[in-house]
């Protein structure tokens with residue numbers, strides 16, 4: 001599945017980012033800024049950051065990574081480089097997995113930076129295992145990347161691309177169990193919630209914050225992984241060598 | 245020598261629709277044979293379907309029906325991806341990478357040796373600025389960077405969509421010399437242009453108009469047939485003949 005050309009592509013994407021320092025800085029610091037604001041708001045009730053911090057560790061990076069990947073692939077489409085790539089021996093899987101790999105690496109760095117910030121600067125003290133929290137948060141960010149890759153196939157203009165996030169992510173955030181526990185939702189919304197990837201990402205982090213261990217969240221983690229694989233497959237299958 | 249016995253491109257009853265289901269028929273029933281190892285110019289006015297034909301040849305175009313064979317294989321065949329180089333009309337290289345980084349990436353994809361990077365940089369006269377970011381290049385430099393990518397791995401067929409547009413006379417002459425050198429080494433080239441003067445640089449011409457082939461011969465043959473003094477005059481004469489017949 002993963003070949004030499006996958007790694008060439010991942011390395012090319014990282015090289016492109018290296019020339020764009022400001023984007024890297026934004027990816028690393030923006031989630032910290034948002035988390036910092038929340039921590040500051042609830043400075044008098046540290047319980048809030050202990051309880052919701054892990055959740056935000058997953059959600060903020062996921063939003064950022066979704067946007068970045070969907071814009072990156074749209075740019076590739078519009079600059080004609082994708083058309084050219086598709087006439088070379090690169091496989092469609094190399095392209096998608098190369099992007100996923102590059103951004104997963106970035107997401108991992110981002111997850112570590114953000115967790116360090118949460119613990120050392122915001123004083124987050126979650127009950128569950130911190131490494132497990134980092135792991136799930138990074139998995140959520142990777143989920144954001146691959147959903148962005150899959151969604152970008154549907155967008156043909158910049159205007160459409162920027163609306164993919166409100167379209168794909170916001171409904172999931174609303175029904176993810178943060179605003180209202182799932183069993184109190186209207187039946188149809190509950191079903192929707194159960195079918196959506198983000199629900200599991202948020203559930204696992206909430207449970208970990210409350211002191212769950214790996215055994216308790218392995219179902220949700222399995223679901224996230226399955227959604228990542230599914231979104232990758234979708235992104236690969238919707239990529240076309242021939243365009244109209 | 246390369247295995248270039250048959251023609252480089254054969255089209256029979258080729259029909260291409262652009263723009264999907266509610267799109268337009270750009271090419272309708274085209275027959276064409278492009279010989280191998282020659283520099284063939286594809287000339288025609290804007291909108292005549294040059295880019296569309298080239299996209300079909302390299303396998304980037306959907307909704308292509310009829311027969312279209314490239315180097316003896318159906319267009320878009322996986323094996324052709326190693327053997328065909330394509331330069332899109334708008335330069336398609338990564339603006340946030342240097343020229344060299346672009347070339348290194350595409351060399352990996354084509355399975356071309358690392359040494360090819362320096363060779364193609366020299367061939368398009370970009371060696372002194374190879375480490376410059378593509379985003380800051382001038383228009384002509386950028387289109388040469390895009391051309392350099394297509395030269396990687398020495399493909400058997402080069403499909404070049406207006407590679408010399410916007411270049412100064414000296415550079416244009418140098419690139420045409422390069423194309424001839426490649427043809428002498430056995431590469432087949434299909435080069436489009438809407439500047440009729442460039443006809444004199446080609447071994448053979450295909451004149452297109454509104455998705456059809458008006459002429460497919462050498463320049464002297466074309467001039468003799470139409471009695472025109474140059475390619476532009478010949479093109480106009482053929483258009484007038486056609487309109488009179490209709």
Ligand SMILES: Nc1ncnc2c1ncn2[C@@H]1O[C@H](COP(=O)(O)OP(=O)(O)OP(=O)(O)O)[C@@H](O)[C@H]1O
Pocket residue numbers: 244262263264267268270288289290291292293294295296297333438
């Ligand atoms: N997606 C599309 N939908 C509808 N029509 C299209 C689409 N793409 C191209 N066309 C039409 O197809 C025709 C041929 O276009 P093509 O790009 O092949 O012309 P060309 O000969 O390369 O012109 P130029 O010299 O200006 O590059 C044009 O009339 C163009 O408007």
Ligand SMILES: [Mg+2]
Pocket residue numbers: 294295296333405
């Ligand atoms: Mg064109």
